Amino acid sequence: MLKGKQKxxxxxxxxxxxxxxxxxxxxxxxxxxxQISDALEARELLKVSILQNCEExxxxVAEQLAKGARAQVVQVIGNTIILYKESRENKQIVLPR
Structure with missing residues (x-):
């Protein structure tokens, strides 16, 4: 679980x-x-856009993506979701404590 400072x-x-x-x-x-899970393994942090014609x-949507990719939702703002998942092999982002 991410803390406020980390988010x-x-x-x-x-x-x-x-x-x-x-x-x-x-x-x-x-x-x-x-695909999102693979991209998170490579990048650790990404944005997902929700189009106007999305019915959910x-x-x-953020909850489903995070659960499926075993990631954490950093923020849902407007029609954009920010997801984070620590990479196993390609760690790039060092979170503050």
Missing amino acids: RFLRSKAHHLSPIFQVGKGGVNENMIQ DRNT
């Missing part, structure tokens, strides 16, 4: 990132979760 740190790191995944009308599926609630 602030990750939000500042994610500010300059562009969303690399989009959730649309089809919602969340297994293929998307697998943004908090539900």
Whole structure:
């Protein structure tokens, strides 16, 4: 579980990132979760954009993605979700204590 200071740190790191995944009308599926999990292993921190035609609630989408990819939701702001998962082999981000 991320602490407040760690979430602030990750939000500042994610500010300059562009969303690399989009959730649309089809919602969340297994293929998307697998791709996000792989991307998190490589990057540790990423943004996911929720399109206007997505039928599910943004908090539900964030919860599904985090649970499926075994990641943590840093923030849900507008139609953007920020996810973090510590990489096993390619650790790049050192969290403050």
